Amino acid sequence: MLKVKDLSVYYGVIQATKEINFEVNEGEIVSLIGANGAGKSTVLKAISGLHRPKSGEILFKDQPIQKESTRKIVQLGISQVPEGRHVFKGMTVMENLEMGAFLRKDKSEIQKDLKMVFNRFPVLEERKKQDTATLSGGEQQMVAMGRALMSRPKLLLLDEPSMGLAPLFIKEIFNIIEMINKQGTTVLLIEQNAKVALEIAHRGYVLETGKVVQTGTGKELLASDEVQKAYLGG
Amino acid sequence: MEAFLQQLINGLSLGSIYALIALGYTMVYGIIKLINFAHGDIYMVGAFVGYTAINTLHLSFFPALILSMVFCAILGVAIERIAYKPLRNATRVAALITAIGMSYLLQNGMIYLVGSETRAFPQVIKNKVYEFAGLQVSQTQIMIFATTIILMLALQLIVQKTKMGKAMRAVSTDADAARLMGINVDNVISFTFALGSSLAGAAGVLVGLYYNSIEPMMGYAPGLKAFIAAVLGGIGIIPGAMFGGFAIGIIETLVSGYGGSLIKDAVVYLILIIILIFKPSGLLGKNVKEKV
Numbered sequence: 001m002l003k004v005k006d007l008s009v010y011y012g013v014i015q016a017t018k019e020i021n022f023e024v025n026e027g028e029i030v031s032l033i034g035a036n037g038a039g040k041s042t043v044l045k046a047i048s049g050l051h052r053p054k055s056g057e058i059l060f061k062d063q064p065i066q067k068e069s070t071r072k073i074v075q076l077g078i079s080q081v082p083e084g085r086h087v088f089k090g091m092t093v094m095e096n097l098e099m100g101a102f103l104r105k106d107k108s109e110i111q112k113d114l115k116m117v118f119n120r121f122p123v124l125e126e127r128k129k130q131d132t133a134t135l136s137g138g139e140q141q142m143v144a145m146g147r148a149l150m151s152r153p154k155l156l157l158l159d160e161p162s163m164g165l166a167p168l169f170i171k172e173i174f175n176i177i178e179m180i181n182k183q184g185t186t187v188l189l190i191e192q193n194a195k196v197a198l199e200i201a202h203r204g205y206v207l208e209t210g211k212v213v214q215t216g217t218g219k220e221l222l223a224s225d226e227v228q229k230a231y232l233g234g
Numbered sequence: 235m236e237a238f239l240q241q242l243i244n245g246l247s248l249g250s251i252y253a254l255i256a257l258g259y260t261m262v263y264g265i266i267k268l269i270n271f272a273h274g275d276i277y278m279v280g281a282f283v284g285y286t287a288i289n290t291l292h293l294s295f296f297p298a299l300i301l302s303m304v305f306c307a308i309l310g311v312a313i314e315r316i317a318y319k320p321l322r323n324a325t326r327v328a329a330l331i332t333a334i335g336m337s338y339l340l341q342n343g344m345i346y347l348v349g350s351e352t353r354a355f356p357q358v359i360k361n362k363v364y365e366f367a368g369l370q371v372s373q374t375q376i377m378i379f380a381t382t383i384i385l386m387l388a389l390q391l392i393v394q395k396t397k398m399g400k401a402m403r404a405v406s407t408d409a410d411a412a413r414l415m416g417i418n419v420d421n422v423i424s425f426t427f428a429l430g431s432s433l434a435g436a437a438g439v440l441v442g443l444y445y446n447s448i449e450p451m452m453g454y455a456p457g458l459k460a461f462i463a464a465v466l467g468g469i470g471i472i473p474g475a476m477f478g479g480f481a482i483g484i485i486e487t488l489v490s491g492y493g494g495s496l497i498k499d500a501v502v503y504l505i506l507i508i509i510l511i512f513k514p515s516g517l518l519g520k521n522v523k524e525k526v
Contacts, residue, residue: 048414074416086411088404099404102397103416151416 001026001186002047002078002155007056007066009042016042018210019056024155029177029187031197031218033231034207040190041083043207044157047188048080049073060155075103079153083160083190085144089133093124096132096143100150110150117146120176138169145176155186162193174200194231198222206230236368241491242484247375247444249483250382254437255460256467256475257389258310258430264406264470265426267326271333272313274457275340276431280306280438281355281448282344288356295358295443299381302439303432310431311424319420337453344450352449355442378440385436386476389429393472398425406470455499459486462506468516477518 002024009017017039024030032040045051047058049070058066065073079100088096097117101110118125121142127135132143141161148156158177162170170193178200181187191197198204201218206227214226221227255277262270280302287298317336321329362373393399404412405422413419441456442448463482467474482502489498509516 050410050413070413071416071418074414080414082411082414086408086414088407088411090407091400091403095400095403098397099400099412099415099417102401147415 001061002188003057003059003062004043004047005057005059007043007046007053007058009039009046009051009053011042011051016210017046017053017207020207020210020212022205022212022215024186024188026186027181027184028202029181029189029200029218031189031191031194031201031204032207033191033194033197033204033221033227035230036192037209038207039210040207041159044080044082044159044188044190047073047078047157071103074151077152077154078157079148079151079155080157081141081144081148081159081161083163085137085140087132087135087140087143087147090131092129093132093135093143094128096147097124097128097150100147103151109152113150113152117149120149120179121146137164138166138173141165141169141173142176145173145180149180149185153185155188156180158187158189160190160192162191162196170196192231194227195222198227237491238488240369241487243369243371243375244491245484245487246480247378247483248487249480250378251437251441251444251479252456252460252463252483253476253479254382254385254433254440255456256463256479257386257472258434259461259464260467260469260472260475261402261426261430263464264472265402265423266318266322266329268318268329268333269461270318270430271330271457271461272336272340273430273434274453274455274460275337275344276306276310276313276453277434277438277441277457277460278344278448278450278453279309279340280435281442281452282348282438282450283435284439284442285353285355285448288358295377295439298358299436299439302435304435306435306438307428307432310427310434314424314427319423337457341450341453348450350450352447355446355448357443357446359443374443378444381436381440385433389433389472392429398422402426459499459502462502465506465516466509468519471516471518474516474518478516 004020004022006019006021007017008015008019020043032043034040042051046053049068053066057064060076060078088099097114104110123139124142124146132140161173174196177187189197198218198221204216204218204221205212206214258273259270262268283302283305284298287293287301313336317332318329321332359374359377364371393402401417401422404417405419409419459482460479463478464475466481467478486498486502489501
């Protein structure tokens, strides 16, 4: 579904990723793990068209998208939940979710998806008229995920969904990610928290200083010595 | 007491005009963090469009008002696209200086086109004065106040309820996240300039009616005062601009009503200094704490 080929992205003169290659097949959860500064967020920014790569290709359903606008990329079916959630503070939960469906015109289908989001995150329905600035971090993460789902994505990009959350919330969020995937949405997940990310992943890639250094199924990576040493403190 | 109430009424009219201009400052600041110093001159252009509409095209008040609003909206968008958009990723001071340059361009462009002399604004509203309980309210004052309130309500409706208005708020809180929703940020910025400039255009026509005279440099002082009004209410906050506009208008008329007409401008600038020292985020602004 998504193929990233020899992707190099620069911030000024600093090369954030060095000819990265990976792919995500339809129906999978794929995790990119790596320490801070490994270039993970940069990859997602490039996929969403927020940051232009210097070289390489990003193919979505065999169509190159590395030069498309973010708007077009969202239209094609790629939706991102950014690192740090980035909910629209000062706007209500409901308005945030509406923004997620910004490009859609099918009003009755939007209503259905809204119900689906409220089913998945019942707390959001309770708080739909509340300013998102007043929500807890976990609830904001739910708003950000619900908002991304409102565009009815085929591929969902998640950037550090566990960041700053209490362990109980992390568990809940990851259960939901698994559920979303089981209902047909492909997921590309980026995490520093390698354990939770690999536990739910079909496959994973390990990024170090802008390069893919290891790949395998989620289980293989969890069991591998290098990953154990570097990320799981064992 | 009667004199005080009378000044309050006069202040509301003047404040209406400041508030309409302040809204444009605050919306543009809210979305691209630019103090658009050409905004006061858009208001001047609005006054001249109104003048032409009434004098040459023989339109009545409302069609002239609408025409001026539409013209200024287009002008505002054109300025944004030509002058500010190429500087989107430049330093903020570069855009600020460009805005000042734009202001001079509009002032001197208008002098070039129509000359620098002051001209009388045609009085299209009957100058009837209503009196009750010893207070005088002119038809023009009622018209100014009513038009302002209607425009403010319309603006609130647009910003709170329409898709574009919501997109505006989304872009102003988090432009990158808005992009991830598929929102075309450039279009939203243009829309914001169109809204703000159209309100300035309306203010231009209203002030023509109120003071009966217009000239190409007329945008300077009210522009600055409206900017102070926006800062007083909290720049970037729409209700803040409304509140600040009325407050500055009322303070100014009260000061001149009680014998201080020579220092009324100084008092307004003093307010700016006090606000900047004690509550730079404005009266309605929250003190933003940076989260680490």
